[in-house]
Every structure is written in C-alpha cells, then in structure tokens.
Amino acid sequence: MKNLGNISDTFLIIDRYSDYMYRRAWGKVMIIWGILLPLTITIFTLNTQLSILLDVEEIFLKFLATGLCVLFGTSFTLYIFLSVPKLTLRTKEEDEPSSIIGHYHGILLGLTWFILFQIPNFIIAPFHIVSYVVVSSIALIFSYLLLEKIHGRYKELLISGTVLLMSSIPLTLMVFLDLIVLAQISTAIVFAYSFLSGGFYSMYMAGKILDGNF
Amino acid sequence: MDQSRDTEEATLVSYHITLRENEDIAKQPRFSILFLLYLNRSVGFSELQRLLKLTPGNLDYHLRKLKKLGYVSIRKVISWRPLTIVEITSEGTNVFKTYVTTLRKLLENIE
Secondary structure, eight states: OHHHHHHHHHHHHHHHHHHHHHHHHHHHHHHHHHHHHHHHHHHHHTHHHHHHHHTOOHHHHHHHHHHHHHHHHHHHHHHHHHTSOOOOOOOGGGGSHHHHHHHSHHHHHHHHHHHHTTGGGGSOHHHHHHHHHHHHHHHHHHHHHHHHHHTOOOHHHHHHHHHHHHHHHHHHHHHHTTOHHHHHHHHHHHHHHHHHHHHHHHHHHHHHHHHTOO | OHHHHHHHHHHHHHHHHHHHHTHHHHSTTHHHHHHHHHHHSEEEHHHHHHHHTOOHHHHHHHHHHHHHTTSEEEEEEESSSEEEEEEEOHHHHHHHHHHHHHHHHHHHTOO
C-alpha cells in the first residue's frame, strides 16, 4: 500500500513538472517574439535611413529583416516546444476522439498561427503592419481557448491577445489619418509590451507551479 | 491443482523478493526522483529541489544514496549560471523498469 501511495504522489509531481515545462516554453516563445517583432517593425520604419547607411536596396533590407525574423522566430519556437518532454503516461482512454485534439493540439496551434500569419501578405501596404496586430491577437485568443481545454488556463495569452485586439483600433485610425510612422512605432511598442509582459508572467507562473503554489 | 498453486505462490514470492531487494528506491523522495528521471532523463538540481519541496541538504543526501547505488549521475554545467544536472544511468533505468513492472504484476494478482 505504501508503494501505491508513492506512485500517486509521484504522478502529481510529474503532472506539476510537465505543466511547469510547458508554461515556461510559452514564456520563452512569447519573450523571443516580443523582441523579434518590434525589432523587425523598427527596421521597416527606419528602412530608408538604414538602406542609405548600409548602402543596400530598401526592398532587400525589408526582405532580409522579414526573412530573419520568420526564420529565427519559427526555428526557436519549434526548438523550444519540441524539447518539452512528453511526460504524460499513455492510457487506453487517450485513443478516444476527445483526447485526439489534446494529443495533436501542438500541430493544430502551429498550423493556426502559420495560416493566420499568411493573411497580412494579402493586406495593402499602409495597413500591412497593423494587420499583424489583429492576426496575433486572434492567434493568442485561439491558443487560450484551446489550451484551456487541455492544459488549464493560460490567462497571459488571453490578456495579451485582448490588449493587441484593442490596440488595433487606434492603430488603424492612425493609418487612416496618414500617421504611418507613428502607427509603426506604436505597433512595435504594443507588440513588445503585450508579448514581453505575457512572456514574463508565464515564466513567473511556471516558477509558482514548480513550487506547488498554483 | 496443488502444483499450479505452488507455481503461483513461487511467482508471488519472487515478486516480493524483487521489491524487497529494491527497497532503497521504494522510499520517497527517491522513488519520485527516479520516476521523473526515467521519463525525462535529466532534471536540474534546483528544479528537483523545488518540485519535491526538499532542502538542498536533504535532496543531496538522497541523490548521493542513488549515486552510490549507481542509479544516477550528477554533473556540473557552466551556463549563464552554474547548474547541477541529475541524470539517470542505464543501470538506474533497468532497475526502475524492473521494479515498476514487478509492482504492476503483483497488483494484477490481487483480486
């Protein structure tokens, strides 16, 4: 009986460790995107000055910044999430349809983010950058709703998503009023604020889970 | 009839012997440490300490016991801060697997 007690205690510990690793992964990913996205937008804003300074074509600089952001961000995200160990012990119930979403939620999330981030490519120039705010907010809110069913509440995703969605209204207005530079700088700030605060909050919550205070 | 009962009893006795032989890993928190390492291969010392709610000295005591038995290895890594990583050895993996399998078989015999 003592052995069985040990096993049930250990299951709780493993569950906590798994939650900690997953939430920390979200934190790291949000922090890295919170750095990459504003940095890319800043390069877009200062594109003319930078292209003169570096003596390169403006379009080349834009292409390079976007390419590096997507390449570095995606590979970092994949590396972080794929290195989170799957500590859940498989049971027969896992083959039920309801848990299939749970099993493949990572792929579903990845596909959703990828598809949503293709939408801004079809948006006309002045609204191009602001449209990233809208798709990011939709992706974050979708992630929150999906994760709520599988991993519990990731409040930081909902808050960051809502902040981005609400910010998209004044940002769109700025573009309408032809305040393009101001809109770009504000977009960079909004991205940095929502993603970095969400990421650091996620890391803080991961620590609390590890200590068993959550 | 008697022969099959004898065989059954002998099997149960062998399970009990296996469990008794590995009593060192049955105790908490050693069982949890090995289970976690069995699933994840390596875990940081401070993570283990916070997860198991142990003092550094207490965790160190249990890890030294497991290291002495050859079930875990401990190595220092220089990252942006010094880290102590605890890893399960192949012997630790085998012993733990045998232990859990025996425990499961024993439970299957309980009606």
